[in-house]
Amino acid sequence: MAGARCEVSRRLTDWRLGELAFTTELVVSELVTNAIRYGRPPIQLRMIRDSVLICEVSDSSSTAPHMRRARTFDEGGRGLLLVAPFAERWGTRHLPGGKSIWAEIGIPDERA
Numbered sequence: 001m002a003g004a005r006c007e008v009s010r011r012l013t014d015w016r017l018g019e020l021a022f023t024t025e026l027v028v029s030e031l032v033t034n035a036i037r038y039g040r041p042p043i044q045l046r047m048i049r050d051s052v053l054i055c056e057v058s059d060s061s062s063t064a065p066h067m068r069r070a071r072t073f074d075e076g077g078r079g080l081l082l083v084a085p086f087a088e089r090w091g092t093r094h095l096p097g098g099k100s101i102w103a104e105i106g107i108p109d110e111r112a
Helices: 001-016 019-039 079-086
Strands: 046-051 054-060 090-096 098-106
Touching: 001 019, 001 046, 019 046, 019 054, 019 079, 019 098, 079 090, 079 098
Parallel strands: none
Antiparallel strands: 046 054, 054 098, 090 098
């Protein structure tokens, strides 16, 4: 998990989007954790800078996550509830060898 956060931080610094580090690291951590916990290797992280920042985690399982409310003493089940408020949109894309879960994070307007 630390490796994914380091990669996010490095990439955002390269793209001069350091102000998105906290939000992006949180989103990526939750997506990667879900893939580790419920998916199957190989797990891949991809970040795409476009008009929004797209964070995508793929694995070889076809089981798609769903948002649910965890009960008070549940240790898991809150991942997508954390991702949803920080992402403009999120979703699942089924692939021939598994699935990809993606989240879009808004990029602040560049100020002159």
